[in-house]
Amino acid sequence: MEGVFPMAFIDLRSDTVTTPTDEMRRAMATADVGDDVYGEDPTVIRLEEKAAELLGKEAGLYVPSGTMGNLVAVMTHTSRGSEVLLEAESHIYYYEVGGMAVVAQVLPRTIVGERGCLTPEAVEGVLRTPNIHFPVPALLCLENTHNRAGGSVWPLDRFNAVAGVAHRAGLGVHLDGARIFNASVASGRPAAELVREADSVMFCLSKGLAAPVGSVLVGRADWIARARKNRKIVGGGMRQAGVIAAAGLVALNRMIDRLAEDHENARVLAHGLAEIAGLGVDLASVETNMVMCRVDGSGTSAPEFSRALAARGVLVNAVDPGRLRFVTHKDVGREDIDKALSVTADVALEFRGAA
Numbered sequence: 001m002e003g004v005f006p007m008a009f010i011d012l013r014s015d016t017v018t019t020p021t022d023e024m025r026r027a028m029a030t031a032d033v034g035d036d037v038y039g040e041d042p043t044v045i046r047l048e049e050k051a052a053e054l055l056g057k058e059a060g061l062y063v064p065s066g067t068m069g070n071l072v073a074v075m076t077h078t079s080r081g082s083e084v085l086l087e088a089e090s091h092i093y094y095y096e097v098g099g100m101a102v103v104a105q106v107l108p109r110t111i112v113g114e115r116g117c118l119t120p121e122a123v124e125g126v127l128r129t130p131n132i133h134f135p136v137p138a139l140l141c142l143e144n145t146h147n148r149a150g151g152s153v154w155p156l157d158r159f160n161a162v163a164g165v166a167h168r169a170g171l172g173v174h175l176d177g178a179r180i181f182n183a184s185v186a187s188g189r190p191a192a193e194l195v196r197e198a199d200s201v202m203f204c205l206s207k208g209l210a211a212p213v214g215s216v217l218v219g220r221a222d223w224i225a226r227a228r229k230n231r232k233i234v235g236g237g238m239r240q241a242g243v244i245a246a247a248g249l250v251a252l253n254r255m256i257d258r259l260a261e262d263h264e265n266a267r268v269l270a271h272g273l274a275e276i277a278g279l280g281v282d283l284a285s286v287e288t289n290m291v292m293c294r295v296d297g298s299g300t301s302a303p304e305f306s307r308a309l310a311a312r313g314v315l316v317n318a319v320d321p322g323r324l325r326f327v328t329h330k331d332v333g334r335e336d337i338d339k340a341l342s343v344t345a346d347v348a349l350e351f352r353g354a355a
């Protein structure tokens with residue numbers, strides 16, 4: 001659902017809609033700045049160092065968006081015509097406008113996963129013996145938490161095993177960790193432990209962590225130096241970016257632990273939705289701040305259902321003809337969840353009555 005909605009709406013479309021905290025706004029107003037293309041913005045440098053430290057990597061690179069971070073990562077790991085392996089429902093493949101093909105000029109090869117995760121065998125199965133006819137595989141991209149799987153968290157052993165297969169075949173491993181701190185909070189493990197086997201990681205400051213703008217790409221120092229050139233190619237070299245990076249620092253220092261609240265609200269929401277006749281939720285799949293809800297049994301489609309909810313003040317996205325995605329975040333509290341549930345129950349009842 002696109003458009004401008006007044007604040008009275010309960011906005012469960014995404015955690016990207018979160019607004020900056022007062023502390024972020026104060027930090028932004030007083031940030032020390034410099035020209036970051038010259039490497040002279042002290043706040044950006046602090047943010048990149050902090051991000052690298054939290055993720056256990058050598059260096060970081062501040063980028064305006066997760067999409068740019070993933071694109072720059074693909075550009076830096078590959079050359080023109082490389083083959084890139086990804087899970088079939090991954091954000092990079094599904095939602096990034098084909099940037100990897102348009103800009104990086106690589107060939108995506110998708111592997112069907114289960115709830116966003118791959119098996120070592122599935123990755124081995126698509127690796128081919130080098131042959132004059134084949135493109136050269138260069139990179140495996142993984143995603144944790146997995147968006148289209150409903151915010152699912154990779155089991156760590158499986159992640160490490162899959163990354164190991166790619167490394168043994170000489171491929172790089174990039175993690176789209178837009179919501180890696182949700183995975184960290186949900187699994188009770190430090191983010192650095194979750195990403196140890198990834199060569200590069202992109203994570204977002206502007207989702208559940210509530211910064212207004214920005215993501216960070218982390219990896220080895222020499223790799224990040226090359227990524228910095230690629231960021232410049234795609235127009236991502238920013239100037240006094242400390243103004244926005246300051247909010248990112250507050251996000252990393254203050255907003256990670258509270259993600260547990262969003263996860264709890266998602267569980268409450270999922271249980272409530274599961275009780276509404278005509279709707280379907282796989283409760284076991286609700287691990288972080290997303291709830292995928294099937295509307296097949298309600299007598300209407302997900303886009304129609306979301307329009308009816310919007311007319312009553314509840315915003316959610318239809319991610320498939322039969323599936324709605326509800327995302328919890330810091331700007332929706334328990335009362336909003338209760339209200340959203342009662343509105344959803346009313347809408348479901350109306351559609352069932354009309355069917």
Ligand code: TLP
Pocket residue numbers: 013014015016064065066067068070091092095143145146147176178179204206215
């Ligand atoms: N996801 C957005 C939409 O693009 C679908 C959302 O509302 O969830 N990786 C993952 C896993 C993401 O979920 C997103 C954003 C991105 C990358 C891209 O980040 P941005 O929006 O900063 O370019």
